[in-house]
Amino acid sequence: MSYDTALPSITDLKVRAKRRMPSFAFDYVDGGIDDEAGKIRNRADWHDVLLTPRYLRDASDADLQTTLFGKTYAMPFGVPPVGLGNMMWPGAELALAKAAQAANIPYILSTLSTTDLDEIAKAAKDVCWFQMYVPNDVEVMKDLLSRVTAAGYHTLVVTLDIPVGAKRNRELKNGLKLPFSMTPDIIWQAATHPVWALNTLKAGRPDFVNVLRYKTTPDQGLADFITSFAMKGVTKERIEMIRQLWSGPLMLKGVQYEQDMKTAQEIGVDGVIISNHGGRQLDAAPSSMQSLKALNHYSEQGMTITVDSGIRTGLDVVRSKALGAQMAFSGRSFFWGMGAMGTAGANQVIEIYRDEIRRTLQQLGCESFAQLDDSWLAE
Numbered sequence: 001m002s003y004d005t006a007l008p009s010i011t012d013l014k015v016r017a018k019r020r021m022p023s024f025a026f027d028y029v030d031g032g033i034d035d036e037a038g039k040i041r042n043r044a045d046w047h048d049v050l051l052t053p054r055y056l057r058d059a060s061d062a063d064l065q066t067t068l069f070g071k072t073y074a075m076p077f078g079v080p081p082v083g084l085g086n087m088m089w090p091g092a093e094l095a096l097a098k099a100a101q102a103a104n105i106p107y108i109l110s111t112l113s114t115t116d117l118d119e120i121a122k123a124a125k126d127v128c129w130f131q132m133y134v135p136n137d138v139e140v141m142k143d144l145l146s147r148v149t150a151a152g153y154h155t156l157v158v159t160l161d162i163p164v165g166a167k168r169n170r171e172l173k174n175g176l177k178l179p180f181s182m183t184p185d186i187i188w189q190a191a192t193h194p195v196w197a198l199n200t201l202k203a204g205r206p207d208f209v210n211v212l213r214y215k216t217t218p219d220q221g222l223a224d225f226i227t228s229f230a231m232k233g234v235t236k237e238r239i240e241m242i243r244q245l246w247s248g249p250l251m252l253k254g255v256q257y258e259q260d261m262k263t264a265q266e267i268g269v270d271g272v273i274i275s276n277h278g279g280r281q282l283d284a285a286p287s288s289m290q291s292l293k294a295l296n297h298y299s300e301q302g303m304t305i306t307v308d309s310g311i312r313t314g315l316d317v318v319r320s321k322a323l324g325a326q327m328a329f330s331g332r333s334f335f336w337g338m339g340a341m342g343t344a345g346a347n348q349v350i351e352i353y354r355d356e357i358r359r360t361l362q363q364l365g366c367e368s369f370a371q372l373d374d375s376w377l378a379e
């Protein structure tokens with residue numbers, strides 16, 4: 001196997017990451033909102049998707065490729081946007097971008113990333129997508145879009161599901177604040193996690209390098225700037241404007257509501273990431289599996305459907321395809337990989353998923369990911 005079999009699953013990576021990451025960083029990745037019931041439901045609902053295997057056939061050469069917007073990726077699994085990536089593990093964003101490029105899978109850079117967007121586009125030139133938190137100021141938005149276009153990003157992903165900053169209790173209790181700073185508590189946590197601390201010292205303090213240039217009021221605090229930077233409720237009119245400005249594939253992230261899907265289609269949006277932000281925004285939101293089931297019929301009308309939230313195994317990726325998703329993503333999987341193994345964790349996560357997706361297709365008797373449809377669902 002092309003990965004370290006001492007840590008053969010995402011769950012194993014999470015256990016090790018918990019030991020190696022300071023708890024404020026671990027909690028930032030792991031945490032949901034309120035009682036964290038939505039996060040648990042995301043996971044549990046994937047378990048409920050049952051598939052019937054077919055034998056009397058040979059699927060040993062199962063083909064994992066998937067094609068989105070005319071581009072074929074080596075497998076149907078990618079890296080979703082994760083803000084403050086380098087705080088969780090120094091160098092994480094660049095390492096993930098390089099690993100995604102080498103593996104030919106999508107890498108989605110967050111607006112709130114801590115690595116320059118040009119540097120990421122160079123490292124992941126064939127696979128880079130950009131996630132936009134829509135700036136309030138139209139001129140700022142136009143400037144950001146022109147930088148993203150000039151850098152060579154292929155696909156634009158607009159996140160809808162943060163109309164209000166989340167109150168995440170673990171983050172509050174850990175004193176995680178912007179700008180990220182070494183409070184006595186965080187210094188203590190860092191001191192007890194020396195690998196993370198040494199790497200962070202070497203890399204320097206993570207900052208929102210892609211948006212700081214838009215901070216025009218010198219005495220405005222970073223937290224206030226970030227809060228005021230993005231539109232609270234992204235409107236239909238704004239998506240129409242973005243559609244006019246962006247000629248490449250345009251996706252909306254966080255869609256769960258039928259009417260939002262219809263509106264997206266009317267505007268000429270090309271695809272969606274069905275997601276509830278990993279259970280980090282609304283504890284009562286339906287699981288991503290439930291929403292995928294409810295909205296998958298839009299693929300018949302040409303909408304490219306992808307999904308995230310609660311995906312932890314290659315089996316989950318295959319399950320999501322049986323429910324109509326061309327591609328699945330998982331934020332926490334990649335950051336458990338980083339926490340457990342440092343930058344080598346990027347490859348570990350990719351290879352675990354590759355192995356699990358392939359084995360699942362072979363076990364099911366399905367010759368290619370593209371072929372897998374709802375006829376495999378056991379119902």
Ligand SMILES: Cc1cc2nc3c(=O)[nH]c(=O)nc-3n(C[C@H](O)[C@H](O)[C@H](O)COP(=O)(O)O)c2cc1C
Nearest residue numbers: 029080081082083110159277278309310330331332
């Ligand atoms: C620590 C963390 C930071 C995130 N930051 C962003 C972000 O900047 N932009 C965004 O659209 N989604 C963000 N997300 C959501 C992810 O893109 C993705 O929807 C989520 O991780 C999927 O759930 P999973 O972690 O259970 O796989 C973040 C998720 C986590 C865990």
